[in-house]
Amino acid sequence: MDVGALRHIEGIEIAYAVAHAIGVSNGIRVLAIKGLVGVWHGLREPRIPSDVDVLVHPADFDRYLAALGTAGWRSRLGEFNDFLGRHHSVTVLNEKMPCDIDVHRWWPGFLADPGTAFENLWARSLPIDLAARQVPAADQASSILLMALHSLRSSPDNPRHRDELRYLCTYVDRLGADSEDLAGLAHMTGADVALEGVLSCLGVPSAEPGSHLDLEFVRSWRERSHGRMPAARVWWRHVRGGSLLTWPGRVKTALWPSEELFRAGRNVPPGRTALNEARRERLFHGLRTLPAALLAWAGIRTRTVVNDSGIKPREPAGLAPRTPGGRSGG
Secondary structure: OOHHHHHHHHHHHHHHHHHHHHHHHOOOOEEEEOHHHHHHOOOOOOOOOOEEEEEEOHHHHHHHHHHHHHOOOEEOOHHHOOOOOOOOEEEEEOOOOOOEEEEEOOOOOOOEOHHHHHHHHHOOOEEEEEOOEEEEEOOHHHHHHHHHHHHHHHOOOOHHHHHHHHHHHHHHHHOOOOHHHHHHHHHHHOHHHHHOHHHHHOOOOOOOOOOOEOHHHHHHHHHHHOOOOHHHHHHHHHHHOOOHHHHHHHHHHHHOOOHHHHHHHOOOOOOHHHHHHHHHHHHHHHHHHHHHHHHHHOOOOOOOHHHHHOOOOOOOOOOOOEOOOOOEOO
16 A cells, blocks of 8 residues: 555544544534444455545534534535535535545434434444544444445445445355344334345344334435435426526526536536536436436336345344454354
């Protein structure tokens, strides 16, 4: 590994530690997730993360963003922070740091009340050493669910996430967490409904959905995971949200966003040529996925777990849990 890569990893560790320290100084619980946490648990193949992910209680979210702002971190989206609706996370950056921090107010796929889901994850957190500081991080079972949900949510558009889901299923098959414990956590957070057949790939017994689920989260998740392309529906609601006189401008924004809006949400190289190329790529991608979205809107499901991961269900099997030292038990 070259010097630049080592410095970047060091910067990632420092960013986790800084995110935690800012939380501590403001009485806010900050849970480190994904990235180096997944690598620490052995749930993903070692690679250099591009950013840092943390989860906070939704009631503390705005206060935590304000504390980050005081410490020199600003939102990447700026004035478009919650454009088209409240986002599950906000990305903040600091010119003095080599990476961004993605601050999550909830995690897509945990379909229970976000505060309840956070409390369940926090109760299982364990400290890991990052930048000479002990940082509260998601435990093994929590990380399995976090990564499975992230991979399933993204896999059709991102081959790397599809491969990560396959790797995760293979890893759990080899080592895994206690299947009953994982099933219990999935049920309490509502991940059992979101993951559906994925849990059988992980050897986790299924359970009946509970009454503690957020029905709006359930609907939104199923639209996305069944290929209904919710982004298009969100834009359509935006178009319909104004008077007829505003429709042309809103349609134009949906199909060809302004430079300020487009650059706020994407890493686009400088220059008009790169900007328009990225706009065209976004537009063509939307047109390519439109047939699948229309089929899904008609009630025809276009996605399956097997299509996403290539992993078939297996019989549940309880395996030794991972110890706090990052090694499997036994």
